Amino acid sequence: MHHLGVFDYIFVLMIVACFLIRAPWEFRNKKAKAVESRDNAKERFNLLLVFTGSLTMPVLYLCTSWFDFANYAASPLQGVLGSVAAILGVFLFWKSHHDLGRLFSPKLEMKEAHTLVSQGIYARIRHPMYTAVFINGLAQMLLLANFVVGPAFLIAFSILYFSRIEHEEKMMLDHFGPAYAEYQQRTNRLLPAFGRRQHVSGGS
Numbered sequence: 001m002h003h004l005g006v007f008d009y010i011f012v013l014m015i016v017a018c019f020l021i022r023a024p025w026e027f028r029n030k031k032a033k034a035v036e037s038r039d040n041a042k043e044r045f046n047l048l049l050v051f052t053g054s055l056t057m058p059v060l061y062l063c064t065s066w067f068d069f070a071n072y073a074a075s076p077l078q079g080v081l082g083s084v085a086a087i088l089g090v091f092l093f094w095k096s097h098h099d100l101g102r103l104f105s106p107k108l109e110m111k112e113a114h115t116l117v118s119q120g121i122y123a124r125i126r127h128p129m130y131t132a133v134f135i136n137g138l139a140q141m142l143l144l145a146n147f148v149v150g151p152a153f154l155i156a157f158s159i160l161y162f163s164r165i166e167h168e169e170k171m172m173l174d175h176f177g178p179a180y181a182e183y184q185q186r187t188n189r190l191l192p193a194f195g196r197r198q199h200v201s202g203g204s
């Protein structure tokens, strides 16, 4: 079995924290009725890739010797940077779930009485949950000293993100029209837009 180091344990803590943050919203999401879905086979396949890269492969890496061939000796600095990324990623993951609330869904779908969220962290970034997942993917890469399992989450999530994002924004534009177009104008997809106007009073 792979010998576990302190940064492997920090990785496990990150995964457990993300699970605990998401679980209640998954539960509520299942109960809230969807009025429209843009889910498809490609989306489901990409979600499976993400599950494999972020959970199946790390569990096998931590519990078996299957991936030992790709292990390398990481510097402590790499582990420290990974830990900082994990803390930032978990915080943003929590904040984005908190601010999106009952409208959270892992899939592309609109819920009954779906409103446009543009407050809280969503006032600065259009897709903070995806930013959080990218940061968590980066944390995995730095924390797990393995050439295959380390980058697996980041690669899998990049595939999901780049194939999904245009469709997600199109769905929001179809539903919210000019309000979403205006929201796009004053925010970035993944990085905070500090220099721009944050609120338009009286806007719908």
Ligand SMILES: C[S@@+](CC[C@H](N)C(=O)[O-])C[C@H]1O[C@@H](n2cnc3c(N)ncnc32)[C@H](O)[C@@H]1O
Pocket (backbone or CB within 6 Å): 096, 100, 103, 104, 105, 106, 107, 108, 109, 110, 111, 115, 116, 117, 118, 122, 126, 127, 128, 129, 130, 131, 168, 172
């Ligand atoms: C996994 S969540 C991710 C939300 C967002 N893309 C993010 O990264 O923070 C995906 C669902 O959130 C909903 N959604 C995305 N942006 C939203 C917004 N600004 N307001 C309300 N719902 C939103 C859509 O219904 C979509 O199916």
